[in-house]
Amino acid sequence: xxxxxxxxxxxxxxxxxxxxxxYVMPFxxxxxxxxxxxxxxxxxxxxxxGDPTVLGVLLxxxxxxxVATAVSVTLGYAVAYNWVFGxxxxxxxIEYCVLIPFWISVLIRAFGWLILLRSNGLVNxxxxxxxxxxxxxxxxRNEFGTIIGMVHFLIPFAVFPIASALRQIDVRILQAxxxxxxxxxxxxWQVTLPMAMTGVVGAxxxxxxxxxxxxxxxxILGGGRSVxxxxxxxxxxxxxxNWGLAAAMSMVLLIFISVLGLGLRKAMRIDKLVGR
Amino acid sequence: MPLPTKSTDRPGLVSAVMAFAxxxxxxxxLVAIVPVSFTGERYLSMPNGNWSLRHYEALVTNPxxxxxxxxxxxxxxxxxxxxxxxxxxxxxxxxxVRHWLVTAIAAxxxxxxxxxxxxxAIILYFFETRMVDIAPWVAFDSVGGVILAHVxxxxxxxxxxxxxxxxxxxxxxxMAARGLGASLWQxxxxxxxxxxxxxxxxxxxxxxxxxxxxISVTLFVTSFNVVTLPxxxxxGLRDNVDPAIAAISVVLISLTVMAxxxxxxxxxxxNLRNRAS
Numbered sequence: 182x183x184x185x186x187x188x189x190x191x192x193x194x195x196x197x198x199x200x201x202x203x204y205v206m207p208f209x210x211x212x213x214x215x216x217x218x219x220x221x222x223x224x225x226x227x228x229x230x231g232d233p234t235v236l237g238v239l240l241x242x243x244x245x246x247x248v249a250t251a252v253s254v255t256l257g258y259a260v261a262y263n264w265v266f267g268x269x270x271x272x273x274x275i276e277y278c279v280l281i282p283f284w285i286s287v288l289i290r291a292f293g294w295l296i297l298l299r300s301n302g303l304v305n306x307x308x309x310x311x312x313x314x315x316x317x318x319x320x321x322r323n324e325f326g327t328i329i330g331m332v333h334f335l336i337p338f339a340v341f342p343i344a345s346a347l348r349q350i351d352v353r354i355l356q357a358x359x360x361x362x363x364x365x366x367x368x369x370w371q372v373t374l375p376m377a378m379t380g381v382v383g384a385x386x387x388x389x390x391x392x393x394x395x396x397x398x399x400x401i402l403g404g405g406r407s408v409x410x411x412x413x414x415x416x417x418x419x420x421x422x423n424w425g426l427a428a429a430m431s432m433v434l435l436i437f438i439s440v441l442g443l444g445l446r447k448a449m450r451i452d453k454l455v456g457r
Numbered sequence: 458m459p460l461p462t463k464s465t466d467r468p469g470l471v472s473a474v475m476a477f478a479x480x481x482x483x484x485x486x487l488v489a490i491v492p493v494s495f496t497g498e499r500y501l502s503m504p505n506g507n508w509s510l511r512h513y514e515a516l517v518t519n520p521x522x523x524x525x526x527x528x529x530x531x532x533x534x535x536x537x538x539x540x541x542x543x544x545x546x547x548x549x550x551x552x553x554v555r556h557w558l559v560t561a562i563a564a565x566x567x568x569x570x571x572x573x574x575x576x577x578a579i580i581l582y583f584f585e586t587r588m589v590d591i592a593p594w595v596a597f598d599s600v601g602g603v604i605l606a607h608v609x610x611x612x613x614x615x616x617x618x619x620x621x622x623x624x625x626x627x628x629x630x631x632m633a634a635r636g637l638g639a640s641l642w643q644x645x646x647x648x649x650x651x652x653x654x655x656x657x658x659x660x661x662x663x664x665x666x667x668x669x670x671x672i673s674v675t676l677f678v679t680s681f682n683v684v685t686l687p688x689x690x691x692x693g694l695r696d697n698v699d700p701a702i703a704a705i706s707v708v709l710i711s712l713t714v715m716a717x718x719x720x721x722x723x724x725x726x727x728n729l730r731n732r733a734s
Contacts, residue, residue, distance in 0.1 A: 188641060189550055189553055189554050190550075191546075192546045192547065192549045192550035192553070193546075193547060193550035193551075193554065193559060193562070195543055195546055195547070196543045196544070196546065196547035196566055196612065196616075197547070197562050197565060197566060199543060199608075200565060200566060200568070200569070200609065200612075201565070203581070203584055203605060203609055204568065204569060204577075204580060204581075204584075204609055205565060205568070206584075207580045207581070207583045207584035207587075208568075208576075208580045210583060211579055211580055211583050214583070256475065256479045256482075257479075259472045259475035259476045259479060260475075260476045260479050260480070262468055262472050262476070263468045263472060263473060263476035264476075266466075266467055266468055267467070267468050267473070267476075268467075271473075271476075274480065275476065275480060277717065277718075278480040278483050278484055279483065280717055281484075281487070281710075281713060281714055281717055282483045282484070282487065284666075284713045284716070284717065285487065285709070285710055285713050286670040286672070286687065286709065287670075287672065288670075288672055288687055288690050288691060288694070289487075289490070289690075289706040289709060289710065290486055290487070291694075292486075292490065292690070292694060292702060292703070292706060293485075293486025293487055293489050293490050293706070294486045295694070295698070296486070296489045296490060296493055296501070296703075297485060297486055297489045303489055303503075333482065333483065333486065336479065336482075336483060352466070355466035356466045358465075358466065359464055359465040359466035363465065364465055365465045365469045365471070365472075368465060368466070390573075393573070394573030394574060394575055394576075396574065396575055396673045397672055397673060397691075401694055401695075410575070411573070411574075411575035411673070414575050414578075414579060415575070415578075415676065415677065418579065418582060418677070427579060428579065431575065431576045431579050434573060434575070434576065435572065435573065435576050438573055442571070
């Protein structure tokens with residue numbers, strides 16, 4: 182290939198130069214922090230895996246991430262299935278109800294859950310008025326509230342890949358299965374789910390990767406009691422002022438997510454091989 | 458044609474109930490904010506007969522809210538313009554030059570989109586705290602610093618949006634223009650870019666929305682001086698919850714609903730017109 186002529190570099194140069202200075206170089210230096218602050222060595226990584234508090238944050242992040250992913254993908258599948266194969270009015274309704282929350286800021290959504298779930302919130306007052314509870318339930322400022330808020334954010338990200346996988350299924354296959362006497366459960370387990378598997382696995386990985394990096398939702402709905410990795414990094418920078426630990430934690434998160442990302446690419450590619 | 462067995466190829470009761478429950482789950486926190494925004498009390502509560510518009514009034518009279526709205530608008534417009542210019546230049550470069558090295562560079566450009574936001578946040582925190590003495594106009598807790606951070610976060614999204622529309626253009630129109638004697642720049646400004654104007658507009662709109670809503674990176678690069686609207690909401694949510702947050706949320710939710718509906722209305726009208734002609 183011919184080396185691009187000089188005039189094209191006027192187009193090509195500005196953005197990479199800008200990001201090299203503002204992003205790539207600082208990234209390498211943050212990576213450097215994790216092995217130099219406060220003293221050279223891998224002590225901070227040792228802390229990430231050895232200190233029970235720090236390890237607890239990692240394990241909690243994984244636990245919340247797995248639960249939120251399982252719930253989001255399950256509900257997302259039901260929504261996507263009705264979106265693709267349901268009656269027309271249902272398709273429109275679902276489209277609006279998935280798209281509108283999708284465009285609304287994470288802060289507003291967490292705030293809405295705070296109004297619903299806090300001790301004198303709508304859910305607790307409703308249950309008390311019905312005489313179902315005497316004491317308000319602890320629905321927020323704990324892991325439960327965090328998971329509710331995260332699932333709310335993540336469902337659209339699960340719906341889109343699953344719906345695009347379901348759209349590729351020929352309706353006549355479902356009609357054939359139905360005509361041959363298969364019930365809905367059998368069609369789900371033996372026809373639609375296997376055919377949409379790439380979409381489901383892709384959705385699960387995307388959702389899980391997002392879930393691991395959540396910051397705003399756990400910070401508002403977790404109330405400091407269910408600190409996840411991102412909030413932990415924020416606290417290390419601004420409260421404890423332990424930059425090395427914050428940097429090491431970021432690198433651990435990044436490495437873990439990169440591995441998942443490679444998994445995603447592999448899953449997609451294997452499917453292509455099988456599909457041909 | 459009547460089928461001999463019960464037709465099971467369409468969603469049944471179980472999946473419909475799950476889907477509708479999920480739809481209600483998705484809408485409920487947004488709906489719950491509406492009544493709270495009309496409370497007459499100073500604290501977060503249901504109106505209970507005491508309805509009032511005082512918290513909407515606070516948005517335009519209380520300088521804390523008004524200033525943060527103006528600041529966020531200014532930052533969002535500026536970072537959208539910068540991100541779009543950078544994305545359009547690089548996108549055109551990618552479109553003209555097909556060389557493996559350019560593709561390799563493109564991988565770097567998409568880095569801020571691929572990283573978890575908190576990693577971008579710590580990177581920009583590091584960069585902007587280093588800039589305090591060297592370049593205070595883009596340093597930590599300055600308006601320039603927030604704009605820079607938002608450009609970095611938004612630019613890959615703008616680039617993707619622009620490339621989608623650019624790749625739909627037949628590159629022979631550029632060859633035709635150049636063959637008829639146009640210079641590269643004449644071809645870009647008079648032939649290529651006018652054909653991609655919707656892509657440019659969407660790229661700018663996307664960057665604007667990303668900046669307008671941005672909170673996680675903003676939290677890392679500001680402290681007291683620069684309080685954008687999301688940052689102001691965040692502060693309000695952490696301490697005593699101010700019902701004005703409910704009012705601003707209702708305004709933003711209404712704008713989103715109108716935007717989604719008007720886009721559909723626009724497509725619907727265009728379809729009608731196409732069918733008529």
